[in-house]
Amino acid sequence: MTRLTANDFDPEVLKLFDQYVHGQLDRRGFLAQAGRYAVGGATATSLLAALSPSFAAQMIAPTDARIKASFVEFPSPNGYGTLRGYLVEPAKVTAKLPVLLVVHENRGLNPHIEDIARRIALDGFIAFAPDALFPLGGYPGDEDKARELFAKLDQTKTRADFAEAARIATTLPHASGKVGVVGFCWGGGIANYLATAAPQISAAVPFYGQQPPASEVAKIKIPLLIHDAEKDERVRAGWPAYETALKANKVDYQYFVYPGAEHGFNNDTTPRYDAANAKLAWQRTMDFFKAKLAG
Known part of the structure; x- marks a missing residue:
């Protein structure tokens, strides 16, 4: 087919x-x-x-012998009370590793984002992917229901939970103390937000995410790698103001627009997936984190 x-x-x-x-x-x-x-x-x-997404085929199986994956819970005094996430690391860890905080789209921690976390572990990082929907029961297994639940979240508390997740990432047993964040769609917006609000974050990669208010950009002291899709008029409309603020505040950033790509082009569970552009963006992302989180 x-x-x-x-x-x-x-x-x-x-x-x-x-x-x-x-x-x-x-x-x-x-x-x-x-x-x-x-x-x-x-x-x-x-x-x-x-x-709509199809999760039938995943790139890295949850039982892949090269990784160790589990769901973990932590107290979240700044948010809803308990933070739950998917923690994946290489099966054999011989040295402390950087952690990548993985922030999902506006459907919670679905199978696609779990797969992304496993791919990250195979690239030599620890991946920690919190589920924003956990306070409402977690990802419900249905994308429509997930979107409905997402609208019920207290976004202030949810942002606080992800800031707390950044702090937790520095305390994980095999963590080096260096933390990056990569987010997609809603998660791209959270990656931009954490760049302004979480001092534990050392590098951020938003994929087609909402930009922070220009007034917050002065708080960004870390390097950014920003991915947008050429045909994503909604997200790209916010870029000129963001770019102006980034330049005014001398933020270290790289910006890539992927030709012919639609919003969500990295998500390989939907027809909007663009294999060539996704491969390039992913390679740039991994190279960026390896450079910025080394040491």
Whole structure:
């Protein structure tokens, strides 16, 4: 079966899907508007199903002998009370390792982000991926339900939990004390936020994430590697102001826009995945962290 890509969908359908994913359209609204673009026997419902994530194939199995993975819990005095995350490290650790805090999209700690954490461990880091939805029962196993739950979070408490996770990352048994953060979509926004608010973070990589207010950029004292998609009009609209603030405050940053890519291009569970651009962005990300978190 041929895998669908973003090119198989009308650009307007992709825009509607982006609005749906980010809460600007509900399911009924998406179906009502997407129907006009359904051709060749397709329906609005089948378009939504085709665009939604499929977790059938994961790059690194949870039982892969090269890694050690577990779910861990910590007290979170700044947030909801208990912080739960997925902790993955190489099976054989012979020296202290940097930790990468992995921040999920607006659906919680789903199988895709767990897979990302395992990939990071194979690149020689400890990966710690907290679940923002844990106070509400955790990732529910359904993307629509996850988005509904996400809207019920107290974002102030949730941000505090991720700041606490950065502190926890420095205390893990095999941790070197150097911590980076990589986040995707909502998590990209959290990566930008932590760059302004978590002193334990030494480097940050936001993938297509919301930029922080310009007034907060002066607090950024760490290097950034920022990935955006060429066709992501919503996120890129905030870039000019962010860039101006980064330059004004002499922040060390690199910025890459991936040609032809859609928002979410790194997520290999949906048709918006762009294999070539994702591979390049991932290599840049790993090289960046290896350089900035060494020692």
